[in-house]
Amino acid sequence: MPWCEECAKYYTPNSVNTDGSCPQCGEVLQLGENAEHTHDADDQETNDESAPWHFKLMVVALVVYLGWRFVQLVS
Numbered sequence: 001m002p003w004c005e006e007c008a009k010y011y012t013p014n015s016v017n018t019d020g021s022c023p024q025c026g027e028v029l030q031l032g033e034n035a036e037h038t039h040d041a042d043d044q045e046t047n048d049e050s051a052p053w054h055f056k057l058m059v060v061a062l063v064v065y066l067g068w069r070f071v072q073l074v075s
């Protein structure tokens with residue numbers, strides 16, 4: 001979120017000027033946090049893709065292990 005140090009205020013990306021400056025004082029706002037948010041979203045997307053894959057593998061391994069233990073108990 002764009003932060004203006006002059007006004008000590010956060011602005012929504014839509015409320016700042018088109019060149020990224022503060023609508024109140026004209027100071028160019030810090031957009032570093034915005035870039036970090038984009039990065040976080042990318043990381044999240046990568047995790048969302050890889051997490052279920054590992055999770056499924058873990059569940060399959062657990063089911064196979066428990067099934068094997070069950071067969072051992074019965075026989």
Ligand SMILES: [Zn+2]
Pocket residue numbers: 004005006007008022023024025026027
């Ligand atoms: Zn300002």
